[in-house]
Amino acid sequence: MFRAPRGTDDILPQDQPYWRLIEQTAEAVCRRFGNQRIRTPLFEDSALFIRGVGTGTDIVEKEMYTFDDRGGDSLTLLPEGTASVCRAYLEHGMANLPQPVRLFYFTPIFRYERPQAGRYRQHHQFGVEALGDADPSTDAEVIELGWRFLADLGLRDLTLYVNSIGDHRCRPAFVEALKAYYLPRQEALCQDCRGRLHRAPLRLLDCKVPSCQALAQQAPHTLDHLCDDCTQHWQRLEGYLKRLEIPHTVDHRLVRGLDYYTRTVFEVKPQAEGSQVTILAGGRYDGLMEELGGKPTPGVGFGSGIERMVLNLKLQETQPPDPLPRPVVVVALGEQARVEGISLASRLRQNGLAAVVAPGSRSLKAQLRYASALNARYALILGDRELEKGVVVVRDMDKAEQREVEAAGVEEMVGGGG
RNA sequence: GUGGGCGUGGCCUAGUGGUUAGGGCGGCUGGCUGUGGCCCAGCAGAUCGAGGGUUCGAAUCCCUUCGCCCACCCCA
Incomplete structure:
Protein backbone atom coordinates (compact mmCIF):
# COMPACT_ATOMS: atom_id res chain seq x y z
CA MET A 1 0.00 0.00 0.00
CA ARG A 171 22.71 45.24 14.40
CA PRO A 172 26.43 44.36 14.43
CA ALA A 173 26.92 46.56 17.48
CA PHE A 174 23.96 44.95 19.19
CA VAL A 175 25.27 41.47 18.48
CA GLU A 176 28.55 42.50 20.09
CA ALA A 177 26.72 43.80 23.14
CA LEU A 178 24.83 40.56 23.31
CA LYS A 179 28.00 38.50 23.14
CA ALA A 180 29.61 40.69 25.76
CA TYR A 181 26.70 39.94 28.04
CA TYR A 182 26.64 36.21 27.43
CA LEU A 183 30.32 35.34 27.27
CA PRO A 184 30.93 35.62 31.03
CA ARG A 185 27.74 33.64 31.61
CA GLN A 186 28.42 30.73 29.26
CA GLU A 187 28.39 28.25 32.13
CA ALA A 188 24.74 28.89 32.75
CA LEU A 189 23.68 28.26 29.16
CA CYS A 190 22.20 25.06 27.80
CA GLN A 191 24.20 22.99 25.36
CA ASP A 192 22.37 24.35 22.30
CA CYS A 193 22.86 27.93 23.37
CA ARG A 194 26.60 27.58 23.77
CA GLY A 195 26.68 26.78 20.08
CA ARG A 196 24.31 29.61 19.25
CA LEU A 197 26.55 32.11 20.96
CA HIS A 198 28.83 31.91 17.95
CA ARG A 199 26.61 30.75 15.13
CA ALA A 200 23.42 32.74 15.73
CA PRO A 201 23.67 34.99 18.79
CA LEU A 202 20.22 36.52 18.29
CA ARG A 203 18.69 33.11 18.79
CA LEU A 204 19.97 33.02 22.36
CA LEU A 205 17.07 35.29 23.16
CA ASP A 206 14.26 32.92 22.32
CA CYS A 207 15.58 29.69 23.80
CA LYS A 208 12.88 27.84 25.74
CA VAL A 209 15.08 26.30 28.41
CA PRO A 210 14.06 27.99 31.70
CA SER A 211 17.60 28.81 32.80
CA CYS A 212 18.32 30.42 29.44
CA GLN A 213 15.06 32.35 29.58
CA ALA A 214 16.08 33.80 32.91
CA LEU A 215 19.32 35.00 31.37
CA ALA A 216 17.53 36.36 28.34
CA GLN A 217 15.32 38.47 30.60
CA GLN A 218 18.34 40.46 31.69
CA ALA A 219 20.03 40.49 28.28
CA PRO A 220 20.42 43.72 26.32
CA HIS A 221 17.34 44.78 24.35
CA THR A 222 17.58 45.36 20.63
CA LEU A 223 15.52 48.51 21.05
CA ASP A 224 18.21 50.08 23.24
CA HIS A 225 20.81 49.60 20.54
CA GLN A 316 -12.24 26.93 19.17
CA GLU A 317 -15.01 24.96 17.46
CA THR A 318 -15.73 27.39 14.68
CA GLN A 319 -18.09 25.86 12.14
CA PRO A 320 -17.26 27.14 8.67
CA PRO A 321 -20.17 27.55 6.27
CA ASP A 322 -20.54 24.65 3.89
CA PRO A 323 -22.39 25.82 0.79
CA LEU A 324 -22.76 22.34 -0.70
CA PRO A 325 -26.04 22.37 -2.61
CA ARG A 326 -28.45 19.54 -1.97
CA PRO A 327 -28.57 17.54 -5.17
CA VAL A 328 -31.44 16.22 -7.17
CA VAL A 329 -30.99 12.47 -7.59
CA VAL A 330 -32.27 10.77 -10.71
CA VAL A 331 -33.55 7.25 -10.09
CA ALA A 332 -33.88 5.15 -13.23
CA LEU A 333 -35.44 1.70 -13.56
CA GLY A 334 -34.30 -0.20 -16.59
CA GLU A 335 -31.96 0.65 -19.40
CA GLN A 336 -34.49 2.63 -21.40
CA ALA A 337 -35.26 4.86 -18.43
CA ARG A 338 -31.57 5.17 -17.65
CA VAL A 339 -30.86 6.72 -21.02
CA GLU A 340 -33.60 9.26 -20.36
CA GLY A 341 -32.44 9.79 -16.81
CA ILE A 342 -28.89 10.56 -17.81
CA SER A 343 -30.11 13.13 -20.26
CA LEU A 344 -32.54 14.60 -17.73
CA ALA A 345 -29.71 15.03 -15.21
CA SER A 346 -27.61 16.69 -17.87
CA ARG A 347 -30.40 19.16 -18.62
CA LEU A 348 -30.76 20.03 -14.95
CA ARG A 349 -27.06 20.66 -14.57
CA GLN A 350 -27.06 22.92 -17.58
CA ASN A 351 -29.70 24.90 -15.75
CA GLY A 352 -27.41 25.28 -12.79
CA LEU A 353 -28.80 22.57 -10.53
CA ALA A 354 -26.79 19.89 -8.78
CA ALA A 355 -27.95 16.57 -10.20
CA VAL A 356 -26.57 13.05 -9.93
CA VAL A 357 -27.82 9.78 -11.33
CA ALA A 358 -28.16 6.96 -8.81
CA PRO A 359 -25.95 3.95 -9.57
CA GLY A 360 -27.63 1.53 -11.97
CA SER A 361 -28.42 -2.13 -11.50
CA ARG A 362 -29.87 -1.40 -8.11
CA SER A 363 -33.42 -1.75 -6.94
CA LEU A 364 -35.68 1.25 -6.57
CA LYS A 365 -35.33 0.85 -2.83
CA ALA A 366 -31.57 0.94 -3.02
CA GLN A 367 -31.53 3.93 -5.32
CA LEU A 368 -33.80 5.87 -2.99
CA ARG A 369 -31.62 4.89 -0.09
CA TYR A 370 -28.75 6.32 -2.07
CA ALA A 371 -30.66 9.55 -2.71
CA SER A 372 -31.36 9.77 0.98
CA ALA A 373 -27.73 9.24 1.89
CA LEU A 374 -26.73 12.07 -0.44
CA ASN A 375 -29.19 14.35 1.36
CA ALA A 376 -31.12 14.83 -1.87
CA ARG A 377 -33.86 17.43 -1.91
CA TYR A 378 -35.74 15.62 -4.66
CA ALA A 379 -35.61 12.19 -6.25
CA LEU A 380 -36.73 12.03 -9.86
CA ILE A 381 -38.10 8.58 -10.55
CA LEU A 382 -38.18 7.28 -14.10
CA GLY A 383 -39.48 3.85 -15.07
CA ASP A 384 -41.34 2.24 -17.94
CA ARG A 385 -44.66 3.64 -16.74
CA GLU A 386 -43.34 7.18 -16.70
CA LEU A 387 -41.67 6.77 -20.07
CA GLU A 388 -44.96 5.69 -21.62
CA LYS A 389 -46.82 8.66 -20.20
CA GLY A 390 -44.02 11.14 -20.82
CA VAL A 391 -43.84 12.08 -17.13
CA VAL A 392 -41.40 11.95 -14.24
CA VAL A 393 -42.28 11.16 -10.64
CA VAL A 394 -40.88 14.00 -8.52
CA ARG A 395 -40.44 12.86 -4.96
CA ASP A 396 -39.89 15.44 -2.24
CA MET A 397 -37.49 13.66 0.07
CA ASP A 398 -38.20 15.85 3.08
CA LYS A 399 -41.98 15.68 2.93
CA ALA A 400 -42.08 12.12 1.61
CA GLU A 401 -44.58 13.28 -0.97
CA GLN A 402 -44.46 12.74 -4.69
CA ARG A 403 -46.37 13.46 -7.86
CA GLU A 404 -46.15 13.03 -11.56
CA VAL A 405 -44.88 15.96 -13.56
CA GLU A 406 -44.69 16.42 -17.34
CA ALA A 407 -41.12 15.61 -18.35
CA ALA A 408 -40.68 19.08 -19.82
CA GLY A 409 -41.76 20.78 -16.59
CA VAL A 410 -39.40 19.08 -14.21
CA GLU A 411 -36.89 21.92 -14.05
CA GLU A 412 -39.42 24.42 -12.77
CA MET A 413 -40.81 21.96 -10.28
CA VAL A 414 -37.39 21.27 -8.88
CA GLY A 415 -35.68 24.56 -9.57
CA GLY A 416 -36.26 26.26 -6.24
CA GLY A 417 -35.01 23.42 -4.12
CA GLY A 418 -31.34 23.43 -5.04
C1' G B 1 19.33 14.25 14.21
C1' U B 2 17.44 13.10 19.66
C1' G B 3 13.62 11.39 23.24
C1' G B 4 8.67 9.35 24.52
C1' G B 5 3.87 6.94 23.18
C1' C B 6 1.19 3.84 19.89
C1' G B 7 0.27 0.11 15.65
C1' U B 8 -6.30 -5.39 15.53
C1' G B 9 -11.19 -4.91 8.57
C1' G B 10 -12.37 2.02 5.44
C1' C B 11 -13.16 4.31 10.75
C1' C B 12 -13.62 3.39 16.33
C1' U B 13 -12.51 -0.64 19.24
C1' A B 14 -12.83 -5.82 22.65
C1' G B 15 -9.40 -9.34 23.34
C1' U B 16 -2.58 -9.38 28.07
C1' G B 17 -0.43 -17.21 25.78
C1' G B 18 -5.14 -21.94 24.40
C1' U B 19 -10.62 -24.09 19.87
C1' U B 20 -12.82 -20.98 13.08
C1' A B 21 -9.86 -12.79 16.31
C1' G B 22 -15.61 -10.40 18.91
C1' G B 23 -18.47 -5.82 18.65
C1' G B 24 -20.00 -0.80 16.91
C1' C B 25 -20.00 2.75 12.76
C1' G B 26 -19.78 2.89 7.57
C1' G B 27 -20.63 -0.06 2.71
C1' C B 28 -23.71 -3.59 -0.03
C1' U B 29 -28.19 -6.85 -0.16
C1' G B 30 -32.87 -8.36 1.62
C1' G B 31 -37.40 -7.85 4.89
C1' C B 32 -43.14 -5.38 -1.13
C1' U B 33 -43.42 -8.14 -7.37
C1' G B 34 -41.81 0.18 -8.27
C1' U B 35 -40.51 3.71 -3.02
C1' G B 36 -35.61 6.33 1.28
C1' G B 37 -34.63 7.99 6.47
C1' C B 38 -36.27 4.10 11.93
C1' C B 39 -36.11 -1.15 12.94
C1' C B 40 -34.60 -6.28 11.81
C1' A B 41 -31.65 -9.87 9.14
C1' G B 42 -27.75 -11.26 6.03
C1' C B 43 -23.19 -10.46 3.05
C1' A B 44 -18.42 -8.44 1.98
C1' G B 45 -14.13 -6.74 4.35
C1' A B 46 -8.28 -8.39 9.03
C1' U B 47 -2.27 -12.85 6.57
C1' C B 48 -3.87 -8.68 14.45
C1' G B 49 2.19 -3.10 10.67
C1' A B 50 6.44 -6.44 8.92
C1' G B 51 10.42 -10.09 9.93
C1' G B 52 12.61 -13.33 13.35
C1' G B 53 12.61 -15.84 18.16
C1' U B 54 10.52 -18.32 22.82
C1' U B 55 6.51 -22.07 23.42
C1' C B 56 2.94 -28.10 22.37
C1' G B 57 0.33 -23.35 21.31
C1' A B 58 1.50 -16.04 20.21
C1' A B 59 -2.77 -10.41 18.49
C1' U B 60 -0.98 -11.41 23.54
C1' C B 61 6.09 -12.65 25.78
C1' C B 62 11.32 -11.26 23.64
C1' C B 63 14.44 -9.06 19.64
C1' U B 64 14.78 -6.37 15.09
C1' U B 65 12.55 -3.29 11.62
C1' C B 66 8.94 -0.04 9.38
C1' G B 67 5.03 3.37 10.04
C1' C B 68 2.06 6.96 12.71
C1' C B 69 1.59 10.45 16.73
C1' C B 70 3.77 13.75 20.42
C1' A B 71 7.98 16.55 22.16
C1' C B 72 13.08 18.74 21.37
C1' C B 73 15.75 21.41 17.41
C1' C B 74 13.65 24.88 14.09
C1' C B 75 9.59 27.15 12.04
C1' A B 76 3.86 29.04 9.37
Missing part, protein backbone atom coordinates in the same frame (compact mmCIF):
# COMPACT_ATOMS: atom_id res chain seq x y z
CA PHE A 2 1.20 3.44 -0.85
CA ARG A 3 0.87 6.13 1.76
CA ALA A 4 1.23 9.86 1.53
CA PRO A 5 4.90 10.75 2.14
CA ARG A 6 5.83 11.52 5.73
CA GLY A 7 4.79 14.97 6.79
CA THR A 8 2.26 15.40 3.98
CA ASP A 9 -1.48 15.20 4.24
CA ASP A 10 -4.51 14.70 2.05
CA ILE A 11 -6.92 17.53 2.58
CA LEU A 12 -10.19 15.65 2.35
CA PRO A 13 -13.59 16.99 1.29
CA GLN A 14 -14.73 17.31 4.90
CA ASP A 15 -11.98 19.88 5.55
CA GLN A 16 -12.60 21.94 2.44
CA PRO A 17 -15.05 24.32 4.16
CA TYR A 18 -12.22 25.45 6.48
CA TRP A 19 -9.88 26.02 3.60
CA ARG A 20 -12.48 27.82 1.57
CA LEU A 21 -13.30 30.07 4.53
CA ILE A 22 -9.62 30.94 5.00
CA GLU A 23 -8.94 31.55 1.33
CA GLN A 24 -12.06 33.62 0.78
CA THR A 25 -11.46 35.69 3.90
CA ALA A 26 -7.86 36.31 2.91
CA GLU A 27 -8.78 37.31 -0.60
CA ALA A 28 -11.53 39.65 0.58
CA VAL A 29 -9.22 41.40 3.03
CA CYS A 30 -6.51 41.78 0.41
CA ARG A 31 -9.00 43.29 -1.98
CA ARG A 32 -9.84 45.92 0.61
CA PHE A 33 -6.17 46.76 1.12
CA GLY A 34 -5.42 46.94 -2.59
CA ASN A 35 -3.23 43.84 -2.66
CA GLN A 36 -3.25 41.80 -5.84
CA ARG A 37 -2.68 38.11 -6.22
CA ILE A 38 0.47 36.65 -7.68
CA ARG A 39 1.30 33.01 -8.48
CA THR A 40 4.91 32.01 -8.70
CA PRO A 41 6.39 28.58 -9.55
CA LEU A 42 6.56 25.87 -6.91
CA PHE A 43 10.29 25.54 -7.48
CA GLU A 44 13.04 28.03 -8.14
CA ASP A 45 16.73 28.17 -8.82
CA SER A 46 18.28 26.84 -5.60
CA ALA A 47 20.57 29.82 -5.38
CA LEU A 48 17.58 32.13 -4.94
CA PHE A 49 16.89 30.67 -1.52
CA ILE A 50 20.49 30.24 -0.53
CA ARG A 51 21.07 33.92 -1.21
CA GLY A 52 17.73 35.07 0.10
CA VAL A 53 17.13 33.03 3.23
CA GLY A 54 20.78 32.89 4.25
CA THR A 55 23.44 30.21 4.37
CA GLY A 56 23.52 30.00 8.14
CA THR A 57 19.85 29.16 8.57
CA ASP A 58 18.41 25.74 9.32
CA ILE A 59 16.16 26.07 6.31
CA VAL A 60 19.07 26.27 3.91
CA GLU A 61 21.37 23.97 5.82
CA LYS A 62 19.10 21.00 6.27
CA GLU A 63 15.51 21.55 5.28
CA MET A 64 15.39 22.25 1.55
CA TYR A 65 14.01 19.84 -1.03
CA THR A 66 16.72 20.32 -3.63
CA PHE A 67 17.21 18.31 -6.81
CA ASP A 68 19.01 18.51 -10.13
CA ASP A 69 16.71 18.47 -13.12
CA ARG A 70 17.57 16.61 -16.32
CA GLY A 71 19.34 19.64 -17.69
CA GLY A 72 21.62 19.77 -14.68
CA ASP A 73 20.09 22.83 -13.03
CA SER A 74 19.76 22.79 -9.27
CA LEU A 75 16.18 23.51 -8.30
CA THR A 76 14.50 23.76 -4.90
CA LEU A 77 10.87 23.41 -3.84
CA LEU A 78 9.81 26.65 -2.14
CA PRO A 79 10.93 26.62 1.52
CA GLU A 80 9.28 30.04 2.01
CA GLY A 81 7.33 32.51 -0.07
CA THR A 82 9.05 35.87 0.02
CA ALA A 83 12.11 35.20 -2.12
CA SER A 84 9.99 34.13 -5.10
CA VAL A 85 7.84 37.22 -4.95
CA CYS A 86 10.91 39.45 -4.79
CA ARG A 87 12.39 37.59 -7.74
CA ALA A 88 9.19 38.19 -9.70
CA TYR A 89 9.23 41.87 -8.72
CA LEU A 90 12.73 42.27 -10.12
CA GLU A 91 12.19 40.05 -13.16
CA HIS A 92 9.09 41.95 -14.27
CA GLY A 93 10.39 45.44 -13.56
CA MET A 94 7.73 46.17 -10.97
CA ALA A 95 9.90 49.03 -9.76
CA ASN A 96 8.20 50.93 -12.59
CA LEU A 97 4.78 50.48 -11.04
CA PRO A 98 3.42 52.85 -8.39
CA GLN A 99 5.22 51.95 -5.14
CA PRO A 100 4.68 50.09 -2.98
CA VAL A 101 3.54 47.10 -5.02
CA ARG A 102 1.01 45.26 -2.89
CA LEU A 103 0.80 41.52 -3.47
CA PHE A 104 -0.55 38.37 -1.90
CA TYR A 105 -0.32 34.66 -2.61
CA PHE A 106 -1.27 31.18 -1.52
CA THR A 107 1.43 28.60 -1.94
CA PRO A 108 2.57 25.21 -0.72
CA ILE A 109 5.79 25.36 1.29
CA PHE A 110 8.23 22.46 1.52
CA ARG A 111 10.66 21.85 4.35
CA TYR A 112 12.38 18.61 5.25
CA GLU A 113 11.78 18.42 9.00
CA ARG A 114 10.30 15.96 11.46
CA PRO A 115 6.57 16.45 11.44
CA GLN A 116 4.59 17.11 14.61
CA ALA A 117 1.38 18.85 15.60
CA GLY A 118 0.96 21.87 13.34
CA ARG A 119 4.12 21.15 11.40
CA TYR A 120 4.40 19.42 8.05
CA ARG A 121 6.89 18.80 5.29
CA GLN A 122 4.42 20.31 2.91
CA HIS A 123 2.24 23.02 4.33
CA HIS A 124 0.43 25.98 2.84
CA GLN A 125 0.84 29.66 3.43
CA PHE A 126 -1.17 32.75 2.75
CA GLY A 127 1.40 35.48 2.31
CA VAL A 128 1.36 39.24 1.79
CA GLU A 129 4.19 41.48 0.59
CA ALA A 130 4.39 45.25 0.10
CA LEU A 131 7.43 46.04 -2.04
CA GLY A 132 9.19 49.31 -2.74
CA ASP A 133 8.38 51.50 0.23
CA ALA A 134 10.49 51.98 3.33
CA ASP A 135 8.07 54.04 5.38
CA PRO A 136 6.85 52.57 8.67
CA SER A 137 3.29 53.28 7.65
CA THR A 138 3.67 50.41 5.23
CA ASP A 139 4.78 48.14 8.07
CA ALA A 140 1.67 49.23 9.93
CA GLU A 141 -0.51 48.60 6.90
CA VAL A 142 0.82 45.06 6.45
CA ILE A 143 0.38 44.30 10.14
CA GLU A 144 -3.11 45.74 10.04
CA LEU A 145 -3.95 43.58 7.03
CA GLY A 146 -2.82 40.47 8.88
CA TRP A 147 -4.66 41.45 12.02
CA ARG A 148 -7.92 42.15 10.16
CA PHE A 149 -7.60 38.90 8.33
CA LEU A 150 -7.38 36.92 11.56
CA ALA A 151 -10.23 38.91 13.08
CA ASP A 152 -12.46 38.37 10.06
CA LEU A 153 -11.65 34.68 10.22
CA GLY A 154 -13.08 34.67 13.69
CA LEU A 155 -9.95 33.53 15.52
CA ARG A 156 -10.09 34.63 19.14
CA ASP A 157 -7.57 35.31 21.90
CA LEU A 158 -4.65 36.19 19.68
CA THR A 159 -1.60 38.14 20.71
CA LEU A 160 0.49 40.22 18.35
CA TYR A 161 4.16 40.48 19.29
CA VAL A 162 6.37 43.09 17.68
CA ASN A 163 9.98 44.09 17.92
CA SER A 164 12.70 45.81 15.94
CA ILE A 165 15.99 44.07 15.34
CA GLY A 166 17.73 47.01 13.67
CA ASP A 167 19.47 47.11 10.31
CA HIS A 168 22.91 46.48 8.84
CA ARG A 169 24.26 49.56 10.59
CA CYS A 170 23.16 48.99 14.16
CA LEU A 226 19.03 50.87 17.45
CA CYS A 227 20.58 53.60 15.34
CA ASP A 228 18.68 56.86 15.00
CA ASP A 229 16.91 55.92 11.77
CA CYS A 230 15.82 52.58 13.14
CA THR A 231 14.64 54.15 16.36
CA GLN A 232 12.58 56.66 14.49
CA HIS A 233 11.14 53.94 12.27
CA TRP A 234 10.21 51.92 15.33
CA GLN A 235 8.62 54.82 17.16
CA ARG A 236 6.53 55.85 14.21
CA LEU A 237 5.37 52.27 13.68
CA GLU A 238 4.31 52.01 17.30
CA GLY A 239 2.43 55.29 16.96
CA TYR A 240 0.53 54.01 13.95
CA LEU A 241 -0.34 50.74 15.66
CA LYS A 242 -1.70 52.61 18.65
CA ARG A 243 -3.73 54.94 16.46
CA LEU A 244 -5.10 51.92 14.60
CA GLU A 245 -5.98 50.37 17.95
CA ILE A 246 -4.18 47.19 17.12
CA PRO A 247 -3.25 45.67 20.46
CA HIS A 248 0.34 44.51 20.51
CA THR A 249 2.99 43.40 22.92
CA VAL A 250 6.57 44.49 22.52
CA ASP A 251 8.66 41.35 22.85
CA HIS A 252 12.34 42.08 23.31
CA ARG A 253 13.18 38.47 22.69
CA LEU A 254 11.40 38.24 19.37
CA VAL A 255 13.95 37.62 16.64
CA ARG A 256 13.28 35.64 13.50
CA GLY A 257 14.88 32.63 11.92
CA LEU A 258 15.51 34.01 8.46
CA ASP A 259 18.53 36.21 7.79
CA TYR A 260 16.82 38.78 5.64
CA TYR A 261 14.80 40.59 8.28
CA THR A 262 15.63 44.18 9.18
CA ARG A 263 13.98 46.50 11.66
CA THR A 264 10.38 45.38 12.15
CA VAL A 265 9.59 41.78 13.05
CA PHE A 266 6.24 40.48 14.27
CA GLU A 267 4.42 37.31 15.14
CA VAL A 268 0.86 36.34 16.09
CA LYS A 269 0.14 33.49 18.49
CA PRO A 270 -3.02 32.13 20.06
CA GLN A 271 -3.23 31.97 23.85
CA ALA A 272 -3.16 28.19 23.92
CA GLU A 273 0.09 26.86 25.27
CA GLY A 274 2.22 24.83 22.92
CA SER A 275 5.17 25.31 20.70
CA GLN A 276 4.14 25.07 17.06
CA VAL A 277 1.55 27.74 17.42
CA THR A 278 2.68 30.81 15.52
CA ILE A 279 -0.01 31.32 12.94
CA LEU A 280 1.25 34.46 11.25
CA ALA A 281 4.71 35.97 11.19
CA GLY A 282 6.72 38.41 9.16
CA GLY A 283 8.73 41.58 9.09
CA ARG A 284 10.67 44.04 7.03
CA TYR A 285 13.46 42.94 4.70
CA ASP A 286 15.11 45.99 3.22
CA GLY A 287 18.29 44.21 2.18
CA LEU A 288 16.76 41.25 0.40
CA MET A 289 16.28 42.64 -3.12
CA GLU A 290 19.83 43.83 -3.27
CA GLU A 291 21.00 40.44 -2.06
CA LEU A 292 19.08 38.92 -4.96
CA GLY A 293 20.90 41.14 -7.44
CA GLY A 294 18.40 43.95 -7.80
CA LYS A 295 18.58 47.59 -6.93
CA PRO A 296 18.15 48.26 -3.20
CA THR A 297 14.42 47.95 -2.67
CA PRO A 298 12.67 47.85 0.69
CA GLY A 299 9.93 45.40 1.48
CA VAL A 300 7.72 44.17 4.28
CA GLY A 301 5.40 41.18 4.51
CA PHE A 302 4.18 38.16 6.38
CA GLY A 303 3.35 34.52 5.93
CA SER A 304 0.63 32.61 7.71
CA GLY A 305 0.21 28.87 7.95
CA ILE A 306 -3.14 27.67 6.70
CA GLU A 307 -2.96 24.28 8.44
CA ARG A 308 -2.37 26.04 11.75
CA MET A 309 -5.35 28.28 11.19
CA VAL A 310 -7.52 25.26 10.45
CA LEU A 311 -6.17 23.71 13.64
CA ASN A 312 -7.11 26.75 15.69
CA LEU A 313 -10.51 27.14 14.09
CA LYS A 314 -11.23 23.54 15.06
CA LEU A 315 -9.85 24.06 18.57
